[in-house]
Amino acid sequence: MRIVSALFRMVAAVASARTMITALAVLVLHPRAVAAESWTILPAAAVTSPGIATATPWWLWPLALFLFTILVGIIAVVTGVGGAVIFVPIIGSILPLNLDFIRGTGLMVALTGALYAGPSLLRIGLADLRLCLPMALLSSVASIAGAMVGLSLPAPIVQVALGVAILCIAVFMMTGKQHSRPHVPAPDRIAVLLGMAGSYRESTTGDRVDWTVHRTGWGLFSFVFIGFAAGMFGLGAGWANVPVLNMVLGAPLKVAVGSSKFILSITDTSAAWVYIHSGAVLPLITIPSILGMIIGTRVGVKLLANTKSDKIRIFVLVLLSLAGLMSLVKGIRAW
Amino acid sequence: MVTPDDTVVQDNAQRRYADLLLVQSRIGLAILLIGFVVYIAGFADPVVPIAEVSEQARSRVEQFVTATGWPSGWDWVKHLQRGDVIANLGVMFLSTTTILCLIAVLPVYAGRRDACYTVIVLLQIAILVFAASGVFRVGGH
Numbered sequence: 367m368r369i370v371s372a373l374f375r376m377v378a379a380v381a382s383a384r385t386m387i388t389a390l391a392v393l394v395l396h397p398r399a400v401a402a403e404s405w406t407i408l409p410a411a412a413v414t415s416p417g418i419a420t421a422t423p424w425w426l427w428p429l430a431l432f433l434f435t436i437l438v439g440i441i442a443v444v445t446g447v448g449g450a451v452i453f454v455p456i457i458g459s460i461l462p463l464n465l466d467f468i469r470g471t472g473l474m475v476a477l478t479g480a481l482y483a484g485p486s487l488l489r490i491g492l493a494d495l496r497l498c499l500p501m502a503l504l505s506s507v508a509s510i511a512g513a514m515v516g517l518s519l520p521a522p523i524v525q526v527a528l529g530v531a532i533l534c535i536a537v538f539m540m541t542g543k544q545h546s547r548p549h550v551p552a553p554d555r556i557a558v559l560l561g562m563a564g565s566y567r568e569s570t571t572g573d574r575v576d577w578t579v580h581r582t583g584w585g586l587f588s589f590v591f592i593g594f595a596a597g598m599f600g601l602g603a604g605w606a607n608v609p610v611l612n613m614v615l616g617a618p619l620k621v622a623v624g625s626s627k628f629i630l631s632i633t634d635t636s637a638a639w640v641y642i643h644s645g646a647v648l649p650l651i652t653i654p655s656i657l658g659m660i661i662g663t664r665v666g667v668k669l670l671a672n673t674k675s676d677k678i679r680i681f682v683l684v685l686l687s688l689a690g691l692m693s694l695v696k697g698i699r700a701w
Numbered sequence: 702m703v704t705p706d707d708t709v710v711q712d713n714a715q716r717r718y719a720d721l722l723l724v725q726s727r728i729g730l731a732i733l734l735i736g737f738v739v740y741i742a743g744f745a746d747p748v749v750p751i752a753e754v755s756e757q758a759r760s761r762v763e764q765f766v767t768a769t770g771w772p773s774g775w776d777w778v779k780h781l782q783r784g785d786v787i788a789n790l791g792v793m794f795l796s797t798t799t800i801l802c803l804i805a806v807l808p809v810y811a812g813r814r815d816a817c818y819t820v821i822v823l824l825q826i827a828i829l830v831f832a833a834s835g836v837f838r839v840g841g842h
Contacts, residue, residue, distance in 0.1 A: 424752045466762040481726045488719035635799040639832035645766040645773040649788035653737045
């Protein structure tokens, strides 16, 4: 494991600003390398003919995906949004790959990030099993349904729906106001029955914070819709989990963020299997993206202290809005 | 409520889940890396030639599976010697970690006679096992 960890540190060090720019250049400027013919692999007969090579080497786009997801991982940590919500609409609009494979990869990227964050979040109490398990149960059932609907609907409809969903998320992120410690007058009956309460140590003051939740029924109801969207669009759904846990249930913001991440590890597992069994998880696309996300997350954590997250948040909102519009336009054109 | 002195000790089930998840996620990452190296280094022939993936992956997943023979459902078991299937083993391992963690905490809740969470964990395991079994999928053979 030390070797793996050392490898990550080494690659993370190499992943400088220059490589980030290269990744974006390959993806965006490579004259829609992307778009159509330049990615085309010649027919077998042509390939075997001397002097004729493929238009683009096969390794270029996994490398571009790897570098791009490092950037996504950094942005995800610094701004607190999930990686898949940036990854799926942007890659889906830029690359000529079918959205089925991009959504499968988006889910795996979100799932891996959640699995790696899970142990430390659980140990320090920022993710709570008693709070997460009931929400995850409903969310995972809905995510299976969402994944099946997403893989069955015609691609342009999914692309248009994704565009609309991403634009709604951008508006939601702009307008939603979260509270570090919402006032919960008393736990409701479901919360008492399920023992939804916990404690964590506030790192800035060293104080122990005890919390409980209310409006649990509404929270459970909301997670059905969140799970469906996560499965259908291959999004991690952290963008919706956090506001529901914080603003509806009244969990402290840190617990909401930590528990949201942990819920993804359960919700996305169920949807991921639908994509895996359908054949929509291709290692050449998925694994570079997962590795890039892990490295980006680690780099992001180190940059977090010295980054002005407000400015980056605005950048992400603009990015999401553009990605939503691109997805919408691409879907409408193909309709 | 904020109190200054009490120690914060997490629930036994939560600690057990965290410990197991940590071990599994590290193993999963190692399998993922090894499998990917085997795949891209060409140590084992893939089901779908590596240079054709980008071209074929422009079509929907059902068409991709039909055109390339890429396994859907449990067909991957028949292709365990293929590079791309070996590469995907790490992805599949990571997708089973939650199920194993839930199985590990089930005795904790059952031992406490915590009926609600025993049932919730049992249902969650059942759903994830159903999903992993391939019952829910679109297209394929």
